[in-house]
Amino acid sequence: MRPFHTDKNKFDKNKDANGDTMSDVTDATTAKNAPTPDDALRISDSKASGPVLAADGTPLKKSLKRALRAQKLRALALIAPLLIFILITFIAPIGDMLFRSVENQIVSSTLQNTVVELEDWDPAGADIPGEPTFEALYWDLFLAAEAKEHTKLGTRLNYEETGVSSLFRGVGRGIDDFGEDQVEALEDFDPVWEDEMFWYTLMSGGDGAEQNSRHLSAARERLTTLTTDDFIGSAGFVPGAEISELLPRTISEYSTFALFTVFADEDVVAEEEPWEAVKVSLIQELTSGVDLAGYSGPGAAELRAAQDMLADQPAIDFKQAFLDDDEDWADPGLWETIKLYSPPFTTGYFLKAVDLQKTVGGVEAVPDGEKIYGTLFKRTLFMSMVIMGSCILLGYPIAWILANLPVRTANLLLILVLLPFWTSLLVRTSAWKVMLQQQGVINDILVWLGMIADDSRLVMINNQFGTIVAMTHILLPFMILPMYSVMQTIPQTYLRAAKSLGATNWTAFWRVYFPQSIPGIGAGSILVFILSIGYYITPEIVGGTTGTFISNRIAYHISSSLNWGLAAALGSILLAAVLILYWAYDKIVGIDNVKLG
Amino acid sequence: MKLTKTLMATTALTVTAGAVLAQDMADSMTLVSWGGAYQKSQVNAYADPYKEMHPGLEVVWDESSNEAVAKLRAMDEAGNVTWDVVDVVASDALRLCDEGLAMEIDPNEILAAAPDGTSAEDDFGDLLVGDCFIPQIVYSTTFGYRTDMVPDGVEPPSDICSVFDLETYPGKRALEKRPINNMEWALLCDGVAKGDVYDVLETPEGQQQALDKLGTIKDSVIWWSAGADTPQLLADGEVFMGSTYNGRLFSVIEEQDQPVAMMWDAQVFDLDGWIIPANLPEDRLARALDFIMFATDTQRLADQAKWISYGPARKSSAPLVGQHAELGIDMAPHMPTDPNNSQNTFLYNYEFWADYRDDIDAKFQSWLAQ
Numbered sequence: 001m002r003p004f005h006t007d008k009n010k011f012d013k014n015k016d017a018n019g020d021t022m023s024d025v026t027d028a029t030t031a032k033n034a035p036t037p038d039d040a041l042r043i044s045d046s047k048a049s050g051p052v053l054a055a056d057g058t059p060l061k062k063s064l065k066r067a068l069r070a071q072k073l074r075a076l077a078l079i080a081p082l083l084i085f086i087l088i089t090f091i092a093p094i095g096d097m098l099f100r101s102v103e104n105q106i107v108s109s110t111l112q113n114t115v116v117e118l119e120d121w122d123p124a125g126a127d128i129p130g131e132p133t134f135e136a137l138y139w140d141l142f143l144a145a146e147a148k149e150h151t152k153l154g155t156r157l158n159y160e161e162t163g164v165s166s167l168f169r170g171v172g173r174g175i176d177d178f179g180e181d182q183v184e185a186l187e188d189f190d191p192v193w194e195d196e197m198f199w200y201t202l203m204s205g206g207d208g209a210e211q212n213s214r215h216l217s218a219a220r221e222r223l224t225t226l227t228t229d230d231f232i233g234s235a236g237f238v239p240g241a242e243i244s245e246l247l248p249r250t251i252s253e254y255s256t257f258a259l260f261t262v263f264a265d266e267d268v269v270a271e272e273e274p275w276e277a278v279k280v281s282l283i284q285e286l287t288s289g290v291d292l293a294g295y296s297g298p299g300a301a302e303l304r305a306a307q308d309m310l311a312d313q314p315a316i317d318f319k320q321a322f323l324d325d326d327e328d329w330a331d332p333g334l335w336e337t338i339k340l341y342s343p344p345f346t347t348g349y350f351l352k353a354v355d356l357q358k359t360v361g362g363v364e365a366v367p368d369g370e371k372i373y374g375t376l377f378k379r380t381l382f383m384s385m386v387i388m389g390s391c392i393l394l395g396y397p398i399a400w401i402l403a404n405l406p407v408r409t410a411n412l413l414l415i416l417v418l419l420p421f422w423t424s425l426l427v428r429t430s431a432w433k434v435m436l437q438q439q440g441v442i443n444d445i446l447v448w449l450g451m452i453a454d455d456s457r458l459v460m461i462n463n464q465f466g467t468i469v470a471m472t473h474i475l476l477p478f479m480i481l482p483m484y485s486v487m488q489t490i491p492q493t494y495l496r497a498a499k500s501l502g503a504t505n506w507t508a509f510w511r512v513y514f515p516q517s518i519p520g521i522g523a524g525s526i527l528v529f530i531l532s533i534g535y536y537i538t539p540e541i542v543g544g545t546t547g548t549f550i551s552n553r554i555a556y557h558i559s560s561s562l563n564w565g566l567a568a569a570l571g572s573i574l575l576a577a578v579l580i581l582y583w584a585y586d587k588i589v590g591i592d593n594v595k596l597g
Numbered sequence: 598m599k600l601t602k603t604l605m606a607t608t609a610l611t612v613t614a615g616a617v618l619a620q621d622m623a624d625s626m627t628l629v630s631w632g633g634a635y636q637k638s639q640v641n642a643y644a645d646p647y648k649e650m651h652p653g654l655e656v657v658w659d660e661s662s663n664e665a666v667a668k669l670r671a672m673d674e675a676g677n678v679t680w681d682v683v684d685v686v687a688s689d690a691l692r693l694c695d696e697g698l699a700m701e702i703d704p705n706e707i708l709a710a711a712p713d714g715t716s717a718e719d720d721f722g723d724l725l726v727g728d729c730f731i732p733q734i735v736y737s738t739t740f741g742y743r744t745d746m747v748p749d750g751v752e753p754p755s756d757i758c759s760v761f762d763l764e765t766y767p768g769k770r771a772l773e774k775r776p777i778n779n780m781e782w783a784l785l786c787d788g789v790a791k792g793d794v795y796d797v798l799e800t801p802e803g804q805q806q807a808l809d810k811l812g813t814i815k816d817s818v819i820w821w822s823a824g825a826d827t828p829q830l831l832a833d834g835e836v837f838m839g840s841t842y843n844g845r846l847f848s849v850i851e852e853q854d855q856p857v858a859m860m861w862d863a864q865v866f867d868l869d870g871w872i873i874p875a876n877l878p879e880d881r882l883a884r885a886l887d888f889i890m891f892a893t894d895t896q897r898l899a900d901q902a903k904w905i906s907y908g909p910a911r912k913s914s915a916p917l918v919g920q921h922a923e924l925g926i927d928m929a930p931h932m933p934t935d936p937n938n939s940q941n942t943f944l945y946n947y948e949f950w951a952d953y954r955d956d957i958d959a960k961f962q963s964w965l966a967q
Contacts, residue, residue: 149697151694151696151697152695152696152697154695155695155696158951158952158955159955162952162953162955165695165951165952166948166951166952369805369963369964370959370963372959372963372966375966376966438835439833439834462819462820540822544820545774545820545965545966548966553962558667559664559666559667560666560667561954561955561958562666562667562670562692562696563955
C-alpha cells in the first residue's frame with residue numbers, strides 16, 4: 001500500500017506547487033511593468049549573461065522587488081489591525097509576564113545605597129557587614145518606609161530567606177527612632193531644630209543665595225527609582241550652593257524629603273518639619289568634623305553651637321540600632337540573600353523552578369524535602385502523554401464510525417460528541433466526582449453486583465487515575481473532531497480496492513486506511529497534549545495529591561503566594577517544553593502532516 | 598514626627614469627611630466578596646439596608662475574594678482599580694497592606710463607635726490586624742464528623758487528637774491542602790504544648806515532626822482546596838471527619854439536616870473583613886468610607902449573624918446576636934466565639950505565617966507529592 005501513500009504526497013506537492021505558481025502569477029500581473037512568469041525562467045537561465053532589464057531600463061530584479069514590496073505592504077496593512085490587536089492583547093502581556101522570571105530590580109531600587117556598600121563585602125567571610133553598610137541601610141530603609149516600599153521588598157526577599165518579611169515590617173515601625181537620643185539632644189539644646197521654617201532657610205541658603213540643584217536632581221532620581229512615580233515639576237525648594245558644598249548628605253536627605261513632601265504628600269516644604277533622617281544626617285555630618293569656619297549663610301551660629309554640643313554626644317551606632325530592633329539583622333544568611341539578589345536581573349527564579357537554589361558557594365540542589373518542581377514537570381508530561389494516548393484509543397473508533405455513517409446519522413452523533421463540549425468544565429469534572437468516589441455510582445454498582453466487598457471499595461478519584469479519566473473525557477472532542485474531518489476525506493473506494501486486490505480486513509485498514517488518517521491523529525494529539533499540559537482546574541478538583549500538574553503550582557504562585565517571578569519561570573519552562581516537543585514532532589512526523597480537515 | 602503625621606492624617610480625613618457632605622459620592626460601588634451563603638448574608642445585612650438609605654445607588658458584586666490579592670495587584674499594575682470595597686481574610690489583608698495595595702486606616706476615624714461610646718479601636722480590640730484591615734466576622738476552621746459512622750460503643754470524638762487516632766475512629770479524614778492549621782494540630786497531638794507550637798514550628802526539626810505526625814494518617818486523608826469540599830464529602834459519607842469553616846458545617850447540620858456534628862476542640866479562629874484599595878478617586882473613596890462606616894457598626898454586624906453562623910467582630914455586637922432569619926433557631930450556640938465552643942482555641946498567627954508560609958508550603962507540597 002506504500003504506493004498509495006507516496007502518491008498522495010506527490011499529489012499534495014503538486015497541488016502546493018501549483019498554488020505557489022498561481023500566486024506568483026497574480027503577483028506579477030497586478031504589478032506595474034510586470035514581468036511574465038516566463039521572464040523569471042529566462043532570468044535563471046541567462047544569469048551568466050548580465051542583468052536582464054525591464055521595459056523602463058532598470059534591472060528586472062530591482063523592478064520586481066519594488067513591485068512585490070508594494071504588494072507586501074498592502075498585505076501587511078490588511079492584517080495590521082489583527083496583528084496589532086494580537087500584539088497588544090496577547091504577545092505583550094505574555095512577554096511582560098515572562099520577563100518577570102528574570103526581573104529583580106526591587107532590591108537595587110529599594111536599597112540603593114546598601115547595594116553599593118555590599119559590593120565590597122565578601123559573603124564567604126565570617127562577619128556580617130560593618131557600620132557603613134548599616135548606615136546605608138538606614139538611609140535606604142527610612143525612605144522606603146516613608147514611601148511604604150519596604151514591605152514589598154520584605155515580601156520579595158521572604159521568598160528566598162524566611163523571616164525577612166516580618167523583619168522589614170518591624171523595622172519600618174521602629175526606624176523613626178534610630179538615633180533618637182542624639183536627635184532629642186539636638187532639639188533640647190536648641191528648639192530651632194524643630195522649626196520647619198528655620199530648616200527651609202538653612203537648606204535653601206536664604207533669599208537670593210546662589211543655588212545648586214545637583215542634589216535635588218539626584219534625589220529626584222532616587223525617588224523615581226524607588227517608587228516608579230514621577231517627581232517632575234517644581235518642588236518649591238532648591239538647595240543653596242554654599243550649604244550643599246558643606247553638608248552634602250544633609251542636603252541630599254532634605255531634598256528627598258522636600259520632593260516627597262510636595263509630590264507624594266502634596267504639602268508645602270517650608271511648612272513641614274523635616275524627617276528624622278534629615279536630622280540624623282546633619283548630626284552625622286557635624287560630628288564627622290565638617291569645618292564650619294568659613295560658613296556665613298543663614299543658621300551659621302546655630303550650626304556651630306550644635307557642632308560643639310554634639311562633640312560631647314556619643315556617635316550614632318546604626319548597627320546597634322538595627323540589632324536592638326531585631327537580632328535577626330545579625331544573621332549572615334540575610335546579608336547573603338540581599339547580596340545575591342542585588343543585581344537587577346536574577347537567575348534565581350529559574351533555578352528554583354528546577355529545584356536548584358543560589359547560594360554564596362554557587363548553585364546547589366535544594367534539600368530533598370523541598371524538591372517538587374522536577375517531579376511535577378515529569379508528572380505533567382507523563383500524564384499528558386497518557387491522556388493523549390487514551391484520547392487516541394477512545395476517539396479513533398468514534399471518529400471512524402462518524403465518518404462512515406450516512407451524513408444525517410453522523411450529524412446526530414456528532415452532536416452527542418459536542419454536547420459535553422458545551423457543558424461547563426466544572427460540571428463535567430464534578431460529575432466525575434460523583435461517578436468515581438468511594439460512595440459513588442461505579443463503586444455502588446460494583447458492590448451491588450458483588451464484584452467487590454463493601455469495605456474494599458475502589459479508590460478511583462483524588463489520584464492520577466481520576467485525573468486521567470476526567471481529562472480524557474473533557475479533551476476527547478478535541479481528538480475526535482480533527483480525526484473525523486480527516487477521515488471524511490478518505491474515499492471508501494480505497495478500502496474496497498485494497499480488498500479486491502486480496503487484502504484482509506486488517507491489512508486493508510492498517511496499510512491503506514490508517515496511514516491516511518495519521519494527519520488527523522497528529523492534529524488531535526497536538527491539540528490534546530498542549531491543552532492538557534496547561535490544565536489546572538480538573539487536576540485541582542479530582543487530582544488529589546498525586547494527580548496534580550505543574551500548572552496547579554503556577555496558579556498557586558500567581559494567585560496565592562504572589563511569587564509571580566517563580567510562576568513566570570515555571571510558565572516559561574512549560575512554554576519551552578511545548579515548543580521543543582512541537583519541534584520534535586515536526587522533525588519526526590512532519591508538521592505538514594497535521595490536518596484539521 | 599509620628600504625632601505630626603497622625604494629626605495630619607486626621608486633619609486630612611476630617612477635611613475629606615467634610616468634603617463628602619458637600620460633594621457627591623460616587624453613585625455606583627463595586628463590592629467584592631466570596632459568593633454563596635456568605636455573600637448573601639452581606640447582601641441582606643449590609644448592602645440592601647444601605648441601598649434603601651441611598652436610592653439610586655448601584656451596587657455591583659464581584660465574587661473574586663478568593664483571588665483578590667492577585668487581581669488587585671494586577672489591577673494596580675494596570676493602573677485601573679475597579680473595586681471599591683474588598684472582602685478578604687486577615688492574612689490577605691496583611692499581604693495587600695504590605696504590597697501597598699490597601700489603604701491604611703485609622704479605625705477611630707472611619708469606623709463608628711459602639712452605642713455605649715466605646716471607641717471603635719477598643720470595640721474591635723485585638724482583631725484589628727495590621728494597618729489596613731477592617732474586621733467583620735470571626736470564623737473558625739474546625740472539624741465536623743459523621744455521627745452515624747462513630748463505631749459502636751465508642752464516645753463521639755471530642756478531642757482534636759481523635760483526627761490522628763485511626764484505631765478508635767477508623768475512616769477517612771478531609772484536611773485542607775495547605776500547611777496552615779494542619780501543622781499546628783499535628784504538633785498539638787504530638788505532645789507539643791499549645792504555647793510552644795509556633796516556637797517548634799519555626800525550626801526545621803519541628804516542621805519535620807509535624808509532617809511525620811501527619812504522615813501517620815496520610816493514606817487516609819482526602820485533601821481539600823475549596824471550603825465546600827468537606828461538607829460534600831461528609832454528606833456523601835466519603836469521610837468520617839473533616840476540617841472546614843464552621844459556617845459550612847452549620848449549613849450541613851442545620852439547613853441540610855445531615856447526620857453530622859461539630860467538634861470544636863482546637864478550632865482555629867480566623868478573621869474576615871474589608872479593605873479599601875489604595876489610591877481610589879475621591880468620590881469613590883467617599884462612597885466606600887460611607888458604606889464601611891454603615892456596614893461595620895454594632896447593629897449591622899449583629900444582623901449578619903442572622904444569616905450565617907460567623908461571630909461579629911465587635912464585642913458590642915455579641916449581645917445583639919439573635920435568631921436565624923429563616924430557621925428561627927438561636928444563633929449564639931453556633932457561634933465559634935460561644936463560651937461552650939471556645940474552650941480550647943487557636944488564633945491564626947498572622948505574623949508567623951506571613952514569614953513561614955512560602956518555606957513551609959514548599960516542604961508541605963513536596964511531602965504531599967511523595
